[in-house]
Amino acid sequence: MNWTLEVVNLPVSDLDRAKEFYADRCGFHVDVDTEVAPGVRVIQLTPPGSRCSIALHSGMPPAPEQHRPAPGTVHGLQLCVVDIEAAREQLVSRGVEVSAVQHLGPGGWSEGKGGTWNAWLFFHDPDGNGWAVQEVPSELADR
Template sequence: MDWTLEVVVLPVSDLDRAITFYRDRVGFHLDHDVHTEHMRIVQLTPTGSGCSLVLGDLPAQRQMEPGSMRGLQLVVADAATARAELVARGVDCDEISVIDPRDGGTFFGFSDPDGNTWAVQELRVRADRPLIPVDHRDRNGG
């Protein structure tokens, strides 16, 4: 049986500010922005990912302090290029750190406006072997 992680609930204080950050600066695809009289739910997905972020005012989100998520991790094939893209879009990123010269040992980080933190790991193998094949990325716009 496959067990897949497909959603991470992220606590934020301002949905519109978070959408602007994750969509326009980080480059995630805005999948859904649903409003009802009782709630608002937003889903964003990184290109090439099978896991999305859900922001909003669900009961689970109301129980978490905005900015309390630490060490969420993204994986890219080229950390220097990814970092340069984020910096060009106005994201304040840490410098690249090489913990181990082997594939998977290079990282940098950034935070969202609430202080939720992200680690970005370089796995060069992803350039040739993406986690999700290109022909299955339709929902992510990739």
């Protein structure tokens, strides 16, 4: 049996603002934007080329014994690209505040690309949820 990660729920304070950020600025595809019941809205967006989507919602009760994270408290979400400079330029051209390309070395983080698997950039959505973008070797991008 395969277990695939297909959707990550992302807490946001303003659905329309978050939808605009992810669709218009980050280039995610809007898969769903619907009111599934009175007062319950779900927006699902998918990064280009990804099988995993993010879900933004309002009015949904938490599952039993589940604690819903507050907007801006999710960090460590990671996207992978084969060209980190092109990805950075695309985000910047769409108005996303994004870090310089960085790599991790013996002295910590430094600007510029490192070796294979060692080129990163970072950004936050309007609520403060944190994203990392990592460059991967092109031959591994479609696995």
